[in-house]
Amino acid sequence: MTTTVAEYVVQQIAAWGSEFVFGLAGDTVIPLLEALRRQGRVRYVGTRHEEGAAFMASAYAKLTGRLGVCMAEAGPASVHLLNGVYDAHMDRVPLLALTGQVETRLMGTRWPQAINQDLLYQDAVCFNHTLAAPEQLPEILYAAMRRAVSVPGAARLGLPVDLQMRPAPGPVRRRPAYLTERPEPGPQSLADAAALLDGAQRPLLFVGQGARGQTAPVLDLAEKLDAAIIHTIPAMGVIPAAHPRNLGVIGHFGTPMAAEAFAQADVVLVIGSTWWQPEYVPDARFIQIDHHRPNLGLTFPADVGLAGDAGRVLSLLLGRVRGTRKDQWRQTIDRLKAALSASLASDQGTALGEAPLAGNGMGAPRGGVSPRQVMAALTEAVAPDAILCLDVGENTFWVARLFQARHQHVLLSGNWRSMGFGLPAAIAAALAAPRRQVVAVVGDGGFAMTMAELATAAAYRLPITVIILNNRTLAQEGHTQVRTGLEPFGVSLHNPDFAAFARCCGAEGFAVDKAQDLPPVLRRALGSGMPTVIDVDTQPLMPQVPRPQGTLKPQPPSLAEQAAWLTRG
Numbered sequence: 001m002t003t004t005v006a007e008y009v010v011q012q013i014a015a016w017g018s019e020f021v022f023g024l025a026g027d028t029v030i031p032l033l034e035a036l037r038r039q040g041r042v043r044y045v046g047t048r049h050e051e052g053a054a055f056m057a058s059a060y061a062k063l064t065g066r067l068g069v070c071m072a073e074a075g076p077a078s079v080h081l082l083n084g085v086y087d088a089h090m091d092r093v094p095l096l097a098l099t100g101q102v103e104t105r106l107m108g109t110r111w112p113q114a115i116n117q118d119l120l121y122q123d124a125v126c127f128n129h130t131l132a133a134p135e136q137l138p139e140i141l142y143a144a145m146r147r148a149v150s151v152p153g154a155a156r157l158g159l160p161v162d163l164q165m166r167p168a169p170g171p172v173r174r175r176p177a178y179l180t181e182r183p184e185p186g187p188q189s190l191a192d193a194a195a196l197l198d199g200a201q202r203p204l205l206f207v208g209q210g211a212r213g214q215t216a217p218v219l220d221l222a223e224k225l226d227a228a229i230i231h232t233i234p235a236m237g238v239i240p241a242a243h244p245r246n247l248g249v250i251g252h253f254g255t256p257m258a259a260e261a262f263a264q265a266d267v268v269l270v271i272g273s274t275w276w277q278p279e280y281v282p283d284a285r286f287i288q289i290d291h292h293r294p295n296l297g298l299t300f301p302a303d304v305g306l307a308g309d310a311g312r313v314l315s316l317l318l319g320r321v322r323g324t325r326k327d328q329w330r331q332t333i334d335r336l337k338a339a340l341s342a343s344l345a346s347d348q349g350t351a352l353g354e355a356p357l358a359g360n361g362m363g364a365p366r367g368g369v370s371p372r373q374v375m376a377a378l379t380e381a382v383a384p385d386a387i388l389c390l391d392v393g394e395n396t397f398w399v400a401r402l403f404q405a406r407h408q409h410v411l412l413s414g415n416w417r418s419m420g421f422g423l424p425a426a427i428a429a430a431l432a433a434p435r436r437q438v439v440a441v442v443g444d445g446g447f448a449m450t451m452a453e454l455a456t457a458a459a460y461r462l463p464i465t466v467i468i469l470n471n472r473t474l475a476q477e478g479h480t481q482v483r484t485g486l487e488p489f490g491v492s493l494h495n496p497d498f499a500a501f502a503r504c505c506g507a508e509g510f511a512v513d514k515a516q517d518l519p520p521v522l523r524r525a526l527g528s529g530m531p532t533v534i535d536v537d538t539q540p541l542m543p544q545v546p547r548p549q550g551t552l553k554p555q556p557p558s559l560a561e562q563a564a565w566l567t568r569g
Helices: 005-015 027-038 050-064 076-090 134-150 187-198 215-225 256-264 310-318 327-345 371-381 394-402 422-432 444-449 453-459 475-483 498-504 515-526 559-567
Strands: 020-023 043-046 068-072 095-101 127-130 154-160 203-207 228-231 246-249 267-271 285-290 304-307 387-390 409-411 438-443 464-470 508-512 532-537
Touching: 005 027, 005 134, 005 154, 020 050, 020 422, 027 043, 027 068, 027 095, 027 154, 043 422, 043 453, 050 068, 050 076, 050 095, 050 409, 050 422, 068 076, 076 095, 076 154, 095 134, 127 134, 134 154, 187 267, 187 285, 187 304, 187 310, 203 215, 203 256, 215 228, 215 310, 228 256, 228 327, 246 256, 246 327, 246 394, 256 327, 285 310, 371 394, 371 464, 371 515, 387 394, 387 422, 394 438, 394 464, 394 475, 422 438, 422 444, 422 453, 422 464, 438 444, 444 464, 464 498, 464 515, 498 508, 498 532, 508 515, 515 532
Parallel strands: 020 043, 020 068, 068 095, 095 154, 127 154, 203 228, 203 267, 228 246, 267 285, 285 304, 387 409, 387 438, 438 464, 464 532, 508 532
Antiparallel strands: none
């Protein structure tokens, strides 16, 4: 029986281990939809917007490490898909975007929806091609998927609708095992790294998401070196927040304690991270572990680069470093940890940078639940192995600063930083990991951007819980205006009743305006077995960004300087 181009594409997606194709129906992908309908290995997930489909594919790749796949038809649909494709590419996860295209005879003729997709996707992908003949398909599709997995990043293949129905030559090409094999560092690099660590007086382990699954060797090395630990937001849960050496998240959304420890460190071991806020980086010696060799020295000033799997490299280092007690440094770590714990236990929490309500410049004080109370309730209620999906905005700040992760897995739009990511990510997580609890923490602004996907969650009866921090404003932007001495403008939001909207979609919806009501509502939502929205009337507190204390590079203009430029004649 002859295999069509559309059927071949679906078969190869299945052969590479991808479980889902996220997309939206359209004229130029009907053959692809038919191919998905006729086979039983890859599940099609119909979304309400192409942007949501691409976010879902990106989140699937971030969670599983497998190739995420999304599709959209020609014209505006392929434009809508672009945002989520950028998210995957910027966060270096494998994604294949399939874009339908008008018939080949109509391309370049100003036919409706016949845009130059190769040009559109040029900066958003690591592979970019529109199929010109069925005979190309085996080589071109293999090259696209190989590139997405090995870079890793996003790849795009355009499929004219007439070619999708033509016969495809050749057998399906499976993913070669060597694409995912990890390198191993040489003996000299290991010796150099061990010498630097043994000579350190103030060692620090900087933990990224590449260390996930390696909690034990990270802690063993920290104990042997007497080192402090800090981490990125995606690495929350790799080291339990309560561990005495863990000083929390570093950076703009991090803790002052992590910033202080980072500033004082003389040797830093970076484990699986390409974090990118140079104003916090101290004048120290850096060792970097990463399984992807091009990441070494990409954003950190690496003195020694160790290419390899984090677990394997940590095991090799543990066998080489001598380890010594560093009493003075340990006293500093204990002091910072005590300050962090005390601030978390405080009702006011000003040591962690929450400005008084009246000081946020966003209107008169009002009632509602503080972000601290939301995070405390979430910490208590959520399962230790839950998946937390974050949107972009101040909701991310409150989770990073106040949520006490145990072993939870955090998904977010890291480098692309797109609002609207949280809800689609939760849908993908619930599909990919059906036995794990999935919670999205979003702001009202971000939720509104992709809220139509709640109907997708309801259609597939996915047991996700969506917590909306509803402060009726684009708070991050408004607070930036306040910090720079400007009048808040263009940031107020007129929101619908999100709980009622959830019920209209076939989900459950609750509105919470008192802190004492949140724990029982959370317990009910997490046990409901269906999508649930908790609309929390949230106080618009202004977070204070930790002050960088050590730098290698000139700092960017301050907010005050930027404001002066904005208001200058």
